[in-house]
């Protein structure tokens with residue numbers, strides 16, 4: 001995200017790090033698995049974003065696979081990275097009806 005976005009969203013500076021002269025990225029607390037420092041809970045059971053209201057636009061833009069009827073390659077790859085199967089339309093009961 002651009003540094004100005006972080007300021008406008010009032011993101012805690014402790015949660016981000018410099019990516020290049022203009023961009024920041026969320027810090028990770030597990031570099032081997034790229035787990036965002038703001039992610040609370042246990043992956044594979046229940047997780048939530050600890051800064052949901054202030055989350056950057058890139059997070060807002062990433063939708064879960066099939067939540068709105070389309071596959072999300074980024075979602076699938078993130079789940080696979082964490083040892084989870086990609087979501088399917090059946091994971092969204094309302095959409096399956």
Ligand code: SF4
Pocket residue numbers: 026036037038039040048049050051052055056059
């Ligand atoms: S939505 Fe974004 S800020 Fe929130 S936990 Fe996920 S990666 Fe981190």
